[in-house]
Amino acid sequence: MGRYSRLHEIERLDPRKDYERIFWLLTQYEFPWDYLQGVSVAFLRDYGVPRISRLLDRTQEFERAGQKRYDDTVLIAYEMVREGMDSDHGKATARHLNRIHGRYRIPNEDFLYVLATTVVGPKRWIDRYGWRPLSPHESESLALVGRRMGELMGITGLPGDYAGFERLHDSFEQEMFAYDPANRRVAAATLRVTTGWYPRPLRPLVARVSLAVLDEPLLTALGFRPQPRPLRTAAHRALRARAAVVRRMPARPHWWRHRKKPRSYPFGWTLDDLGPHWAHTRPAAPLAEETRASRSTQSPPATQSPPASQQPHEPQEPQERQ
Secondary structure, eight states: OTTTTHHHHHHSTTTTTTHHHHHIIIIIIIIIIHHHHHHHHHHHTTTTTTHHHHHHHHHHHHHHHHHHHHHHHHHHHHHHHHOOOOOOHHHHHHHHHHHHHTSOOOOOHHHHHHHHHHHHHHHHHHHHHHOOOHHHHHHHHHHHHHHHHHHHTTTOOOOSHHHHHHHHHHHHHHHHOOOHHHHHHHHHHHHHHTTTTOOOGGGHHHHHHHHHTOOOHHHHHHOOOOOHHHHHHHHHHHHHHHHHHHSSOOOOTOOOOOOOTTTTTOOOGGGGSSSSSGGSOOOOOOHHHHHHHHHHSSSOOOOGGGGGGGGGOOOOOOOOOO
């Protein structure tokens, strides 16, 4: 199998219809490591917005169980796409995620931004440090997967393509990035998780390299100083060298997709394992589209409807607040 064979396969697909297949190929075969690095940077970008980091700081999830919180975030996204987002399992995962978010008052625009970071962050990382840049088909697949996830989460005002997500991402940061002590606390807790994957003597260097690949507006919002130029240059060159090596490696065969190895679940996981312990005590509300479909099928024909004053008040199914 040639190094660019899978790219040729992707280019034969229709990104408007086959976006889940394209997303699966790029995250499980073409760029599994780089995609996760992009998602990790996306987590940090979320913390540059005080309104988001204050909420995360209040929950203390990263302080009490940072590794599990990190693993759960990655695995819930994986579970949503594993069998297809419109499969029974994909929708069950979306209901579970909505059940977790429903405990908090989260503005729609914050949901939009966090979703945009998971679209824009991986693309920008791969374009900069991957063994090749993403193709237009792959970029649009990221956007359309993100859009479909947003629909299942009940988010409104979703962009329709990658360019729309990128505009939303950049304009929101320009307006909302600001330093707050909560930003630094949550970012530091996350860095403790990611540096903890390495031997103890290497952790200070890993932390500094992690900061060296971040842009200055984000560092300022998080309350970290830019790393010295020699370290930033060395980190950039090391990542580009890795890309050159990967480019010369054979493509992953179909039987060797990326295997999830979350540290929190060495013996595997189920959907019920993911999320805070209290999430399972909350009722799972129908997805927004399921509620709309139910109302449309239950509504009587307009010609048979009694006046509004004579209609009984029917209880509505509870919806999670976004």
